[in-house]
Amino acid sequence: MGLFIAQLLTGLANAGALFMVASGLSLIFGVTRIVNFAHGSFYMLGAYVGYTLMQVLPGAFGFWGAILLTGVVVGLVGVIVEILVLRPVYRAPELFQLVATFGVILVIQDLALMIWGPQDLLGPRAPGLKGIVRIMGEPVPKYDLALIAITPFVALALWWLIARTRVGILVRAATQDREMVGALGVNQSWLFTGVFFLGCALAGLGGAVQLPKGGADLLMDFNILASIFVVVVIGGMGSLPGAYLAAVLVSVLNVFGVTYLPQSTLVLMFVVMALVLMIRPYGLLGREEVAGDHGQSGEPERPIKPAGARVRLIVAAGLAVLAVVPLLAPSWIAILATDILIFCLFAASLHFLLGLGGLVSFGHAAFFGGGAYVAALLVAHAGTPMELALLLAPLGAGLLAMIIGWVCLRLTGVYFAMLTLAFAQLLWSLAYQWGEVTGGDDGLVDIWPPDWATSNLVFFYLTLVLCIGGILALRHAAHAPFGYALRAARDSARQAEATGIHTRAVQWVAFALAGAMAGLAGGLFVFAKGSVFPNELEITRSFDALIVVFLGGVKTLSGGVVGGAVFESAKDMLTRFEYWRLALGLTIIAVVVLAPEGIVGGLRRLGERIGLLRPSEQET
Amino acid sequence: MLELAQINSFYGKAHVLRALSLQVSRGQVVALLGRNGAGKTTTLKSIMQLVVPRSGRVRFNGADITGWPAHRVARAGLGYVPEERRIFTDLTVLENLEVGRQKPRQDAAIWSRDALFELFPNLAERRHNRGRDLSGGEQQMLSIARTLMGNPSCVLLDEPSEGIAPVIIEDMARAIVQLRDQGLTVLLSEQNLHFARAVASRAVVLDRGTTRFSGSFADLDASPEIRDAWLSV
Ligand SMILES: Nc1ncnc2c1ncn2[C@@H]1O[C@H](COP(=O)(O)OP(=O)(O)O)[C@@H](O)[C@H]1O
Ligand SMILES: [Mg+2]
Numbered sequence: 001m002g003l004f005i006a007q008l009l010t011g012l013a014n015a016g017a018l019f020m021v022a023s024g025l026s027l028i029f030g031v032t033r034i035v036n037f038a039h040g041s042f043y044m045l046g047a048y049v050g051y052t053l054m055q056v057l058p059g060a061f062g063f064w065g066a067i068l069l070t071g072v073v074v075g076l077v078g079v080i081v082e083i084l085v086l087r088p089v090y091r092a093p094e095l096f097q098l099v100a101t102f103g104v105i106l107v108i109q110d111l112a113l114m115i116w117g118p119q120d121l122l123g124p125r126a127p128g129l130k131g132i133v134r135i136m137g138e139p140v141p142k143y144d145l146a147l148i149a150i151t152p153f154v155a156l157a158l159w160w161l162i163a164r165t166r167v168g169i170l171v172r173a174a175t176q177d178r179e180m181v182g183a184l185g186v187n188q189s190w191l192f193t194g195v196f197f198l199g200c201a202l203a204g205l206g207g208a209v210q211l212p213k214g215g216a217d218l219l220m221d222f223n224i225l226a227s228i229f230v231v232v233v234i235g236g237m238g239s240l241p242g243a244y245l246a247a248v249l250v251s252v253l254n255v256f257g258v259t260y261l262p263q264s265t266l267v268l269m270f271v272v273m274a275l276v277l278m279i280r281p282y283g284l285l286g287r288e289e290v291a292g293d294h295g296q297s298g299e300p301e302r303p304i305k306p307a308g309a310r311v312r313l314i315v316a317a318g319l320a321v322l323a324v325v326p327l328l329a330p331s332w333i334a335i336l337a338t339d340i341l342i343f344c345l346f347a348a349s350l351h352f353l354l355g356l357g358g359l360v361s362f363g364h365a366a367f368f369g370g371g372a373y374v375a376a377l378l379v380a381h382a383g384t385p386m387e388l389a390l391l392l393a394p395l396g397a398g399l400l401a402m403i404i405g406w407v408c409l410r411l412t413g414v415y416f417a418m419l420t421l422a423f424a425q426l427l428w429s430l431a432y433q434w435g436e437v438t439g440g441d442d443g444l445v446d447i448w449p450p451d452w453a454t455s456n457l458v459f460f461y462l463t464l465v466l467c468i469g470g471i472l473a474l475r476h477a478a479h480a481p482f483g484y485a486l487r488a489a490r491d492s493a494r495q496a497e498a499t500g501i502h503t504r505a506v507q508w509v510a511f512a513l514a515g516a517m518a519g520l521a522g523g524l525f526v527f528a529k530g531s532v533f534p535n536e537l538e539i540t541r542s543f544d545a546l547i548v549v550f551l552g553g554v555k556t557l558s559g560g561v562v563g564g565a566v567f568e569s570a571k572d573m574l575t576r577f578e579y580w581r582l583a584l585g586l587t588i589i590a591v592v593v594l595a596p597e598g599i600v601g602g603l604r605r606l607g608e609r610i611g612l613l614r615p616s617e618q619e620t
Numbered sequence: 621m622l623e624l625a626q627i628n629s630f631y632g633k634a635h636v637l638r639a640l641s642l643q644v645s646r647g648q649v650v651a652l653l654g655r656n657g658a659g660k661t662t663t664l665k666s667i668m669q670l671v672v673p674r675s676g677r678v679r680f681n682g683a684d685i686t687g688w689p690a691h692r693v694a695r696a697g698l699g700y701v702p703e704e705r706r707i708f709t710d711l712t713v714l715e716n717l718e719v720g721r722q723k724p725r726q727d728a729a730i731w732s733r734d735a736l737f738e739l740f741p742n743l744a745e746r747r748h749n750r751g752r753d754l755s756g757g758e759q760q761m762l763s764i765a766r767t768l769m770g771n772p773s774c775v776l777l778d779e780p781s782e783g784i785a786p787v788i789i790e791d792m793a794r795a796i797v798q799l800r801d802q803g804l805t806v807l808l809s810e811q812n813l814h815f816a817r818a819v820a821s822r823a824v825v826l827d828r829g830t831t832r833f834s835g836s837f838a839d840l841d842a843s844p845e846i847r848d849a850w851l852s853v
Contacts, residue, residue: 166718173708173719180706183668185694185722185770 002136011252013144016151017206019247022231024202030175030238031195034097038104040221042200046074046207047216060127067208074204075197082196088593099550100592106585123211226425229418236286270426334460340568341467342521347548347564349517352474357510358490362417363424369537371397371519376444376532390523397519398512405511428537443533470517621646627676629666636662638829649800651816652809654826660809664776668700699772705763709752720769728773736765757788777808781815793818
């Protein structure tokens, strides 16, 4: 009994920081309709800034003062980000905003590395609250009790702000209809900035307040991101009481999980979330979300046509070059080209889902990594030959996509996006925690192609054939009646239903096909590298693909492929620099703000301008 | 006071307002008439800059407001009551009014909540109810009252009589007449000719985004061909 209560208290204490961060995300989303992916970064920043301030300010007064000051500092950083990065993209499709905030994540990661260095920082103890008290014989840290006491006050203050002040009334009004709020004379820009300040300040507070328990490190941003999403999805987007309830639920579950199911703490969280969503699709206290833009807005899209003769010729020539060059060049070229091809297929599969289906999946790595693990597990545990493994990888990933898609496609918009991300994290935690089977953090190694394909060159040709085949299959599906049905479902689900298209079924098939192709890429990846690790399932993997699709241009068919090629070669060069994340992040932000049509869209416009392409045959 | 000169407005590629010109002088109540889809709503949105005209100018109190953000237009003294009312359903009546509150202006009447509850007595009893619990007529009143909280010198009303019970329509007409008598300038769009006649002194008939007629109701009655061609009576 004592242990039970002690654990309950630990869970409640952990819920504090989680609630602060999640409510910040929820507030920002409510008013600006932006899912701030950089929210975890503001949390991390809060921990670092708080650490520094606590070094400078002395005593108990200094400790608590530092926490409050951290909230202000991080809030101000949020204001800078809002003004420089987000203002230009408020009217852009969701994907642009997501990519912009992802650029912010990268920039903050490297800035933190520059300022505070790579080593983990141990948080200072709270003055006067060191040590423990015994409750029914069990030790409970005093600081935990302080957190349990403080959190309701933060929640109450927040509630008062939202429910009782003019700012709060405007925030709630804008959450429902921000255009109308503007037409009534309220300057939305400052309202948005104000909300961003508040949301980021909350994240910063969360980061600072957990310092004595967790310290500061460079992985905090992604580590908390999945938890915030789970909390927001379980609690209901935009509901503060929901966020509190869910934060407590998740934290308490985690603590008990560590004791009773140490193998599956991470998995537990997602299982609970899936259960809640089955019963209440919009969270415990949430309300149905009005579907927004799914990556499509602005000018109507140019019709997609099969490539014209000239374009086909160019593509054929390009392929011929691609096939010949590795023969003549040094062998690292063949290795790099293999990587690029694999990544192109991965990106193309996401592009298919996103561009044609309007389904913004944040967890596409689930299928890339899924395919990779299917192949690797078959080889490692069953001695399956590569040929069969490469067949079963896409099948396995496709099956996985059918299961995950069945759940996720019940929701739309941000909920769909967060749910896909959460499922990818679930797979990641499985791979990470189920050590006996997956090798855990050590991964599965020594998975090489059979003798006939060990040469880099041969494997490159194998990859070339399979990847080009996969990309052509996706293109073929796009031009087939199925592709039209998919786009109809994207543009107007209701009209599509009226013409007899079963939209969810069409989307489900698309999800499975995209998953299978990502799985094929994953399978090839395993044999190219000879190993697989859980990071093939990580958030960053999913984001890589999203960025590529975005860079290539969502509204062009070739965007995924071109973006993939550019990204993978750029990364190969960039990662040699120490602060490559900073460079990549700034590049991404610049592209979002300056060239929102992506590479293919931008080139196409350029081509039209200088007369290389006639406006009638641009679409490829 | 309010002048539209050669406005062209679009939704994407659809050309909706075609070289539309229109004037409203201070203290006037003007009714914008026309069939469904004639462009009445788009005209009002083009004044508020919720739809920014691609060419032409909108002038208000001598200032060229074309291209201003909507909140600046509102702060210049233009109040907008949208067709769908767009009250905040999660907020109470009092909170809805709070959203509309702006600083007093010298050239316009200053409204308080109590004065508005006098104008719309139904709202007074419902002050703590949420927007979603109001009837259609009450929502319309709230939408007007919310806009008046900004102390506008000119109000744009989009079909104030649409979808409201006949008894309430009379209340609504009375309220608008009262506002007119206090010197408020009003531009309202209407399909209900009877209602328009009761509150407005001048009629402007729109069809396919251009003005077909502009004059007194007596002149409108004297030209039945206009009524038959451009109005659905
Ligand atoms: N959001 C919109 N997008 C595209 N077309 C619109 C939109 N709103 C209105 N229209 C079109 O513009 C024309 C004028 O509409 P509107 O101004 O609403 O007319 P009214 O208010 O007189 O009924 C109509 O043909 C309508 O179909
Ligand atoms: Mg209308």
